[in-house]
Amino acid sequence: MSGGGADSRSVAEKLFAIADAFAGRESLGLTEIASRARLPLSTAHRLVREWVAWGGLVRGDDGRYRVGMRLWRLGVRQPTALRLRRIAMPYLEDLLEATGEHVHLAVRDGLGAIYLERLSGPGAVPVISDVGSRLPLHATGVGLVLLAHAPIEVFDEVLASGPRKYLPNTLTEERDLRRRLAEIRSFGISTSVEELTSGAFSVAAPVRDATGEVVAAVSIIAHVERVAEPQFALGVRMAARGISSALGYRPQGE
Template sequence: MTGEPPGSARSAADRLLAVLAAFDHGHPALCLTDIARRAGLSLTTAHRLVTALTAWGALERDGDGVYHVGLRLWEVAALAPRGLALRQAALPYLEDLYEATHENVQLAVRDGAEVVYVEWLSGRSAVGVQIRVGARWPLHATGVGLALLAHGDPGFQERYCAGPLGSFTPHTLTDPARLRRTLADVRRTGTAVSDRQITDDALSVAAPVRGPSGEVTAAVSVVVPHETAEVPVLTPAVRLAARGISRALGWRPGRSGG
């Protein structure tokens, strides 16, 4: 049986979080045995923790005995200021950007060295993307990620650029010097362009979203087919959406970062 090694010093909180971390986009439904294996816990410990989480509402058990993330956990997550509140403020501007382009529109925030997508509007005939709400990608490989990284702490930027930089297509930015130049261009122009970095057929144009003090808190982008992309046409629309969301969050021109 897979479980913790003898003498393990993992705290009760660590074990509880390990159970929740067993669920991800690739594993949204798990049986108890799978939870124990993915969390690195004994079956007995996993059963005790899963029972407690289910009683609280963080997990739900269906008729087949399979566990899913529960609504109570979603209710708590919705309180995150970079989650539901941000999405609600941004949605009217995301919808406007979608109506102007009829392409994929995305809103994302930074979490460590990754970008996390908090909203996504998809067009029926838009280019296919490997994105959904809650998905994560390395910062250097996406337009929103480049916009966020470019406005991050200089020390963090340097550590990130030093690598390693994962590659997904032949076009992914993996050269530290080239990435540094790209980030400088993003700061200079106010927009980021990610061309075929995750898939060979998509290009994204992104712009930073600012909070009340002018700090960059999120980024918005539109993703279009590479072959038909017209960056000069898309750029004003994306920047207008970013500016509208920033205003909705309390930013005003002339403040820091404005």
Template sequence: MPSPPPSVSARLLSVLEAFSPGSTRLTLSEIARRTGLPLTTAHRLVGELTAWGGLERDSAGGYQIGLRLWEIGALAPRGLGLRETAMPFLEDLYEATHQNVQLAVLDGNDAVFLERLSGREAVHVVTRVGGRLPAYATGVGLVLLAHAPHEIQESAISLPLKRFTDRTIPSGAELRRVLADVRRQGFAISDGQIELIAVSVAAPVHDHDDAVVAAISVVVPSEDGDAYALLPAVRAAARGISRALGSPSARRLPGPVHRETFSAPG
């Protein structure tokens, strides 16, 4: 039995999904090609999205994502509101380190980055605001996965794990062990999983129900020495954000730091 044709809403969403970080401006023909829609259908849908404000047309006839989508996205409870609460603490953490300071939430099996503060001399990172990376390969992602519902953890553990470097977590069994360590320790140190030159030190952010709703991290050069020296500052910033969100546990003093980190076999 043939599959039913995609709905109008599915086709509209496919138009928006045609845009990506490397393709922020597209022509009508490119949108039609990327979506697989007939040119006439793409023209009609693009016109509707442009009239609504979801797309904007530039002077050369190309299309870009419109501000109307930013306005709606800002209403997400895990988006702008969380970022605004976290910003004073992220700025303090940046002033203390002058390295990459990041705020992320979990979306499926990915860490989505809501904010990143970065100095001119900070180590190179591949993250960007609004971007996503596999959670298992990042410090913030490991923290978020470690406190995610069981079914989300099992989904991540069951997937093939892409190796970015020879230090990336190589298997679901190893990921399961790492997540247990992160839960027990209360933080994550991810050393060279995405890029060998960088180490991420991450801690969880709790809400008024003490659920982990976000994670923050500092990413520093791997050659700079002991990442554990950053833990007090990262945990203090995470605790400050949690306290601002009403977390009961954030009012208690943190426990001692145990010196453990993930190290994948080469």
């Protein structure tokens, strides 16, 4: 363990330290987990195996670990997430009926966007997002909205992490990202075309709580051939405003 000396933490505290190691990280290798949790590699290996057996972590084909669905499901049972999903559902269902494409509700977790809900039409464009997915902020419509309204240090961390260029349209340079985030704050909406998934575009808008803080983002992901259709941007704006209003948000002047 880094720092030397005996580790007086209980087994539970060490397990929690492993969970905390994933804050702001989509995936970690075993050595990274041990370092971030301040554990010997052998101890980290043993406890990570316990996490995997329980379903709190999953090991990918690349040998790296990610947060598992069982741990995520525990998180969304907490009252705030449950209330957000419940309030948002009628608006998400309306969007699905109007477009027949994918409709998402997501919140920020560190440098990723976690999808709390996804509704999909039978002919919707193939995408990798699903309930419980954690995708990068810089490459997703909901993620860019959440990043645009996050503290500046989150943006600095995204840049420091070396954002991945998934497709030619994915923005990874600081100047390009700063300009995009400023546009999102100015226009209140994000439109992303083939930045994470080929053949798809995303329209997303922020959801605010009673204090005015952006707590979530709602989006539609649709076939890129439909990008010029006006109902997507209008529908997402209306859904975001409806959810925000139900959460107690009142724009200044109202």
